[in-house]
Amino acid sequence: MEIERIILRQIKMDLLTPFTTSVGTEVDKDIILVEVVGKNGLSGWGESVSIVQPMYNEETVKTNWHIMTDFLIPLLKKEPIKHPDMVLPRFQFVRGNYNAKAAIEGAVWDLYAKSQNLSLSKALGGVKDKIEVGVSVGIQPSEQQLLKQIDGYLQEGYKRIKVKIKPDWDVSVLTLIRKHFPQIPLMADANCAYTLEDIDHLRRLDEFNLMMIEQPLAHDDIIDHSLLQANLETPICLDESIHSAEDARKAIELGSCRIINLKIGRVGGLSESKKIHDLCVKHDIPLWCGGMLEAGIGRAHNIAITSLSNFTIPGDTAPSAHYWRQDIIEPEVKMENGFISVPDGPGIGYEPNLSLIERLTVKQSTICLC
Ligand code: MG
Numbered sequence: 025m026e027i028e029r030i031i032l033r034q035i036k037m038d039l040l041t042p043f044t045t046s047v048g049t050e051v052d053k054d055i056i057l058v059e060v061v062g063k064n065g066l067s068g069w070g071e072s073v074s075i076v077q078p079m080y081n082e083e084t085v086k087t088n089w090h091i092m093t094d095f096l097i098p099l100l101k102k103e104p105i106k107h108p109d110m111v112l113p114r115f116q117f118v119r120g121n122y123n124a125k126a127a128i129e130g131a132v133w134d135l136y137a138k139s140q141n142l143s144l145s146k147a148l149g150g151v152k153d154k155i156e157v158g159v160s161v162g163i164q165p166s167e168q169q170l171l172k173q174i175d176g177y178l179q180e181g182y183k184r185i186k187v188k189i190k191p192d193w194d195v196s197v198l199t200l201i202r203k204h205f206p207q208i209p210l211m212a213d214a215n216c217a218y219t220l221e222d223i224d225h226l227r228r229l230d231e232f233n234l235m236m237i238e239q240p241l242a243h244d245d246i247i248d249h250s251l252l253q254a255n256l257e258t259p260i261c262l263d264e265s266i267h268s269a270e271d272a273r274k275a276i277e278l279g280s281c282r283i284i285n286l287k288i289g290r291v292g293g294l295s296e297s298k299k300i301h302d303l304c305v306k307h308d309i310p311l312w313c314g315g316m317l318e319a320g321i322g323r324a325h326n327i328a329i330t331s332l333s334n335f336t337i338p339g340d341t342a343p344s345a346h347y348w349r350q351d352i353i354e355p356e357v358k359m360e361n362g363f364i365s366v367p368d369g370p371g372i373g374y375e376p377n378l379s380l381i382e383r384l385t386v387k388q389s390t391i392c393l394c
Contacts, residue, residue, distance in 0.1 A: 068135025150331030
């Protein structure tokens with residue numbers, strides 16, 4: 025599976041509906057796609073989850089392009105990559121920049137799986153042939169609109185509902201949701217909107233029988249979360265704070281969380297995701313796969329990693345039509361009765377729609393590794 029060249033494309037896609045969290049609103053998305061072309065003529069595909077503003081982490085589409093072209097791809101020239109597990113160690117010279125690293129590494133994994141004639145799921149050690157699907161509901165203009173949205177999603181078959189919360193959009197909203205939907209699997213994502221001073225306020229959320237509260241405190245914290253978890257009955261799930269298996273180990277040892285939201289882009293790729301998965305198996309910490317409003321390529325990678333055994337909680341990998349008028353893969357990701365089938369074709373198991381990708385491309389560069 026020796027790599028011959030890498031094609032970077034930046035595409036622009038409109039979201040079907042704007043998505044609002046406690047940190048901002050997104051209406052469209054610039055996305056970097058990585059195509060790794062092997063000397064065997066096969067192509068592996070990856071997608072960066074970075075957005076144009078550094079509001080989830082420090083990376084942006086622009087910094088990704090710079091880091092990929094000036095540092096990461098040149099590092100692949102040194103010696104041939106024989107297995108995708110070699111990619112992240114090769115990138116060690118570059119600190120952070122996990123989204124950029126993961127996009128390239130994911131494409132190498134896809135190329136590797138295709139070269140072995142294996143599905144990406146099987147290449148990663150996946151065991152499931154379908155995955156449970158949850159949905160994330162952004163902050164809505166009114167409570168009535170939120171209830172209507174939740175009701176619609178339940179009718180569509182989603183297995184759990186996640187709502188975004190912030191200090192003035194939490195107790196009243198959760199009270200209302202529980203009044204109308206007392207039994208649904210429900211969780212709340214705070215995207216770092218609270219501090220330890222809110223500890224008494226956050227304890228009030230225990231009464232809502234939430235599956236978890238996701239990332240209530242700072243994006244770079246694991247210490248304060250351990251203090252908060254000791255004072256809460258509801259499990260804390262960490263998202264933004266976990267960038268590696270080492271971070272996960274420290275958070276688990278400190279008791280900072282009882283659940284982890286894994287995002288491939290946030291941890292530098294699929295090899296690190298597997299390490300976190302295996303560590304969590306050892307410590308009996310369930311996982312689920314978070315979403316970053318991915319287009320089809322990133323969505324396909326999420327499906328593959330979710331097929332591993334310890335992803336026991338429904339993730340955010342909703343079908344393509346939930347986000348996009350037309351997705352960039354064929355077939356699109358579809359949901360049936362709250363499940364998405366894990367493809368068993370080689371690699372990611374979906375074909376990139378090249379003519380659509382070409383139409384959406386705003387910037388392109390080819391780098392030869394020869
Ligand atoms: Mg989150």
